[in-house]
Amino acid sequence: GxxxxxxxxxxxxxxxxxxxxxxxxxxxxxxxxxxxxxxxxxxxxxxxxxxxxxxxxxxxxxxxxxxxxxxxxxxxxxxxxxxxxxxxxxxxxxxxxxxxxxxxxxxxxxxxxxxxxxxxxxxxxxxxxxxxxxxxxxxxxxxxxxxxxxxxxxxxxxxxxxxxxxxxxxxxxxxxxxxxxxxxRDMVVASEFYGVRTLGVTETDICYSAAKLFFAYGLGNAMTFPLWAGGTAVLDPARPTPASTFDNVETFRPTLYFGVPTLYAAQLAALEARQVGFGSVRACVSAGEALPADIFRRWQEKTGTIILDGIGSTEMLHIFLGNRLDDYRPGTSGRAVPGYTAEIRDPDGNRVQPGDSGRLWMKGESAAAYYWNKPEKTAQTMVGGWLDTGDTYRQDADGYFIYEGRSDDMLKVGGIWCSPVEIEGCLIGHPAVLESAVVGRADADGLVKPQAFIVLKPGQDGGATLTDALMARCKQSLAPYKYPRWVEYVSELPKTATGKIQRFKLRG
Ligand code: 3UK
CATH class of the missing domain: 3.40.50.980 (Rossmann fold)
Incomplete structure (x- = not known):
């Protein structure tokens, strides 16, 4: 209710x-x-x-x-x-x-x-x-x-x-x-619907968030959720690294751990050399960008805990589509959190056919009232009680929401919408790859094709052999037009302070 x-x-x-x-x-x-x-x-x-x-x-x-x-x-x-x-x-x-x-x-x-x-x-x-x-x-x-x-x-x-x-x-x-x-009311709504009714936060929980309090995600994780339930928040002023987060997990024995995909990937690499006791943690949460299924799988293998991916936004305050301990599917954002309604719409504003991609609009009582001093942005984004997330989504046959990218990051390849996130998910599954970002690049014919930027794991070589292997891997597991026509090896990807890949900075 x-x-x-x-x-x-x-x-x-x-x-x-x-x-x-x-x-x-x-x-x-x-x-x-x-x-x-x-x-x-x-x-x-x-x-x-x-x-x-x-x-x-x-x-x-x-x-x-x-x-x-x-x-x-x-x-x-x-x-x-x-x-x-x-x-x-x-x-x-x-x-x-x-x-x-x-x-x-x-x-x-x-x-x-x-x-x-x-x-x-x-x-x-x-x-x-x-x-x-x-x-x-x-x-x-x-x-x-x-x-x-x-x-x-x-x-x-x-x-x-x-x-x-x-x-x-x-x-x-x-x-x-x-x-x-x-x-x-917004913190009450987010804490009750996501904190209590989705994560099951109670006063016995100890909440530790690698994401900082200034980020709406961290603000909920390490302040409003524990305070709402009467639990305990763990705070560390330092910038999170794999080592500092592992130390904190061992020192404070949190029951809930909140991270972002980039950090989970770095932690997994660090877990090759260090054993960390995750025994106190009953669930890990990921948000900020999509969590590749492969990271979910490797994390579960290494730590014995599962990562609940969920999408939230500053405008909606916290997570509005999410996986749950009793209902999750790796590689998806789960389902609508109780109290929130989702619609996937076509460019004319109509709901798409089941299974089709479109723009995700959300309704929920934690939505921001307006943008300060920006009436036009407010009117574009907050329409009739609905919030335009700017994200492209589709639902799989069982209703789980699958993230396909920021609406403005989507590529049309051969006339077909193509999700950079899906290609990145395939590349990340290769054992040499730490991170990847895919953007559109015009080929000699002026047609947009996927281009991949790859950060390798330490000690890996980015040569022609690996490039061939990565292309072959994508051709094999994705629709044929989706494989990256160019692969570039870089030392890091451009990211926002909250860990989101800035694909627009990679576009040529
Ligand atoms: C993207 C995701 C795929 C998506 C946030 C949890 O990230 C948060 O807020 P921001 O305002 O960014 C919102 C945008 O980030 N995104 C976030 N989570 C996911 N994309 N899968 C995800 N799990 O583009 C969204 O529109 O910085 C996250 C809680 C509170 C938050 N403010």
Whole structure:
């Protein structure tokens, strides 16, 4: 069934304060390498931070941009703001000064909270903005955000479930980032429908996400899901590597692990040389881009755990099509998550015939209300309660959703739509291949054919023999027109900060 949200509420109450009323005060809400934060301490620090933000002059509706690493203060700032009616806007910490200057300006934020680690990009951004720069708050420790102040509790600012609550910037493959404005109810909806009803998150879960909190995927994985269920979040500020993620799995014994395909591939390579105890992990989750079936298979072989692939987006907040422990098919995005409705449409907006490809539109109550300052983008993407994902999908005979690429990455080869992801999946199955990206390239006749860029595993040679073998492999297992006519060996693929291959950068 649905979920009931009171007509006036503040979402910090069910995510933070409720746990005290339910007797979880002494329980660990957050664990890091150096500290454990109980639910009682979390609630206190959220209140103190909210009061500190009010004391700096922030009022309900004002935005606070956050360039903050994964650490407990991220939680205090995010929830302290929300409890006071202030709108937090966590942004990608891997961006450059020009990106930050744009987001500070676009959001019109009244405060910038930032971790000193990012000074090399944040300081020039502020300098570039000159007199338009907002006040900045350097997040060095709890005291810097006022969280050491013992004081009265913070009165929650009441709002309607559909009122603005927080934003996330969505970085499409083209154009400037867009601020997706999320509502009070959105975290409740995503946590309940994906967290609880799909993954079965409970208060016994320990959630560890290699994907960072600034990414909507990480924000759900390592903050909203455990807080919604009364579980524990594990935070590590470092950039994830196979070694650091393995260390964290062994130290914190998470029950749920969240990664992205690129990292799973790198971890698999590292598992050749290291044994890692995944015994605590009841499920691994993958999102951000499609997880090739071959990675699923090898991961299961090596670790004994399965990876649940699911597709989510910044606009929908979290995963809306996903595999489940009790219903999964490798190489697919699974089925619609409860509470969400999917439609695959043709270019005229009609539903395609079963089995045909088309553009995926989604409906669900966690969808962003609009893009800030971008009425045209809003009107194109959010239509009649539906969200255009910009992704091409088809359903197999059993109804599992199969990802075929960003709508703008799809190739027409010989007049037939051809999915780069499908070809990449075949190439990745070859033992010499670590990663691949396929794009369209015009042949001598000006006709588009697939071209493959390949990153090899260490010690492998990219010569003519391997190229022939890769082409033969594709010819054998894919429709004949789909084999790559050119194979190029490269040391790495262009990726976004969240690990998505930027195929547009490879197009000639
Ligand atoms: C692509 C996938 C195939 C797809 C996200 C989980 O990735 C997230 O959000 P973004 O806004 O990007 C959205 C786009 O990424 N994508 C994501 N997951 C998959 N493609 N299979 C997948 N499993 O193009 C989508 O439109 O960065 C992921 C939860 C929250 C998120 N925001």
């Amino acid at each position: 649905g979920i009931t949200i009171p007509p006036r509420f503040n979402v910090a109450v069910p995510f933070i304060d409720r746990h005290l009323a339910e007797g979880r005060g002494a329980k660990a809400a957050i664990r890091t390498a150096s500290e454990t934060v109980s639910y009682a301490a979390l609630a206190r620090r959220v209140d103190a931070t909210g009061r500190a933000l009010q004391a700096r002059g922030l009022r309900p509706g004002d935005r606070m941009l956050m360039i903050v690493k994964d650490c407990p203060a991220f939680f205090y700032l995010f929830w302290g703001a929300i409890k006071a009616g202030i709108v937090p806007v966590p942004v990608n910490t891997l961006l450059r000064a020009a990106d930050y200057a744009y987001m500070i300006d676009d959001s019109g934020c009244g405060l910038l909270a930032w971790s000193p680690e990012y000074a090399a990009e944040v300081e020039p951004a502020l300098a570039q903005l000159g007199s338009k720069a907002p006040p900045a708050l350097k997040v060095t420790d709890d005291a810097s955000i006022g969280a050491d102040a013992a004081g009265p509790t913070l009165e929650p600012h009441l709002a309607a479930p559909t009122d603005d609550c927080f934003w996330l910037y969505s970085s499409g493959s083209t154009g400037r980032p867009k601020g997706a404005v999320h509502r009070q």
